[in-house]
Amino acid sequence: MTNNKDVTIYDIAEKLNLSTSTVSRALKNHSSISKKTTKKVNDAAKEMGYTPNTLASSLRSNKTKTIGVLISRINRPFMASLISGIEETAQKAGYNVIITQSHDSYQDEVDMAQALYNSRVSGIICSLAMETTKTDHFQQFIDKGIPLVFVDRVPKEFNTYRVMIDNYSAAFKATKHLIEQGCTRIAHIAGLKFRNIYNERERGYRDALKQYNLEVDEDLIVHVKTMSYEEGEKATNKLLDLETPPDGIFSSNDTTAVAAIQVAKNRGLKIPEDIAVIGFNNDPISHIIDPGLSTISHPAFEMGKTCSKKILKHLKRSKIDSITEITFLNTEVIVRGSSKRK
Known part of the structure; x- marks a missing residue:
C-alpha cells in the first residue's frame, strides 16, 4: 500500500536523530552545519522523497518568487510574444510566472488583480483590459511595495513603471x-x-x-x-x-x-x-x-523582457521612492505588398 503522506523535515530529523533546526539548515547548505552532516541529511531527504514546501516557506517570508501577469487575451500573437519575453527573463532569475486573463473585461481584471495580490506575487505586469477606465484596484500593490509594471495598454497617469512604444x-x-x-x-x-x-x-x-x-x-x-x-x-x-x-x-x-x-x-x-x-x-x-x-x-518580446527586468531590479533596491518611469521601445514601418505602389 502506497503512503501518500508528504515527507517533512520532522521525518528526516527523527530518522537521523537530529534536531529539526539542524535538518533545516543542512537542507539549505548552511555554513554552520558540517559538510558530513549536510550530505547525510540531503542523502536521506532524497531517499525518503522529500520535497521542500515552497508555498509554506513563501507564506512565512511573504515572498513567493512569482511574477503575476494580467493580460487581455492569451491567444493574441502580441500577447504570446510578450509572455515569452517575460518568462525568459523571469525564469533565468529563478522566478515563476502566473498568467491570468481579463478577456478585456473590467470586472475580470479587478478579480484577477485581487487573486494575484492574494497569491502574494513578488511583482505584477499588466496590460489593461479594453473596458478599463479606473485603476483603483492596482493601488493595493503600490501600498504594499509590490512592483507594478503596466505594458502596452497603460493608464495615462499612475506612479509606477510603464513599458510602451511611441x-x-x-x-x-x-x-x-x-x-x-x-x-x-x-x-x-x-x-x-x-x-x-x-x-x-x-x-x-x-x-x-x-x-x-x-x-x-x-x-x-x-x-x-x-x-x-x-x-x-x-x-x-x-x-x-x-x-x-x-x-x-x-x-x-x-x-x-x-x-x-x-x-x-x-x-x-x-x-x-x-x-x-x-x-x-x-x-x-x-x-x-x-x-x-x-x-x-x-517589439512584444523585448517589451516582455523589459517588464521582467524592471521588476527584478526593483526587488533588489533597498530604498523605494515614488516611481513614474516610462520606457519607450522603437518601432518601424514594414512595407509589404498591401501598400507598396511605388
Whole structure:
C-alpha cells in the first residue's frame, strides 16, 4: 500500500536523530552545519522523497518568487510574444510566472488583480483590459511595495513603471507611408478613444494628414470596440459604402487590417492599386495574407523582457521612492505588398 503522506523535515530529523533546526539548515547548505552532516541529511531527504514546501516557506517570508501577469487575451500573437519575453527573463532569475486573463473585461481584471495580490506575487505586469477606465484596484500593490509594471495598454497617469512604444510616432509613420504611396483619402480603423494607445494612434494619423495638407474627414474614422476580425469587416464595409470611398486604410491592428483586405478583394478591388492597407503589430497573419500586409513592428518580446527586468531590479533596491518611469521601445514601418505602389 502506497503512503501518500508528504515527507517533512520532522521525518528526516527523527530518522537521523537530529534536531529539526539542524535538518533545516543542512537542507539549505548552511555554513554552520558540517559538510558530513549536510550530505547525510540531503542523502536521506532524497531517499525518503522529500520535497521542500515552497508555498509554506513563501507564506512565512511573504515572498513567493512569482511574477503575476494580467493580460487581455492569451491567444493574441502580441500577447504570446510578450509572455515569452517575460518568462525568459523571469525564469533565468529563478522566478515563476502566473498568467491570468481579463478577456478585456473590467470586472475580470479587478478579480484577477485581487487573486494575484492574494497569491502574494513578488511583482505584477499588466496590460489593461479594453473596458478599463479606473485603476483603483492596482493601488493595493503600490501600498504594499509590490512592483507594478503596466505594458502596452497603460493608464495615462499612475506612479509606477510603464513599458510602451511611441504610438503617436508609429501611427504618424504609417499614415505618412500611405501618403507617400499616393493615397489622398486615407481611412482609419481606430480603437476606443479612452484607451490611451488607440487615442495616440488616432492622433498620429490626424496630424500626419494635416502636415501633408490632406483633409481629416470624420466619416473616414471608424471606432471599433475589440479590434476583432468581424469588427474589421463591418468597419471596412461601412467605409467602402461611402459615396467617396477611401483609397487607403490605416488600421490600429493587423487583425482588422487583414479583414479590410479580404473585404476589399471580395468586392473586386485590387490591393494596393485601388486601396492600400497598412496594419499594426506585425502579427504572423501579416505574412500569410495575400498580398502580404504592410504593418508597424511592435517589439512584444523585448517589451516582455523589459517588464521582467524592471521588476527584478526593483526587488533588489533597498530604498523605494515614488516611481513614474516610462520606457519607450522603437518601432518601424514594414512595407509589404498591401501598400507598396511605388
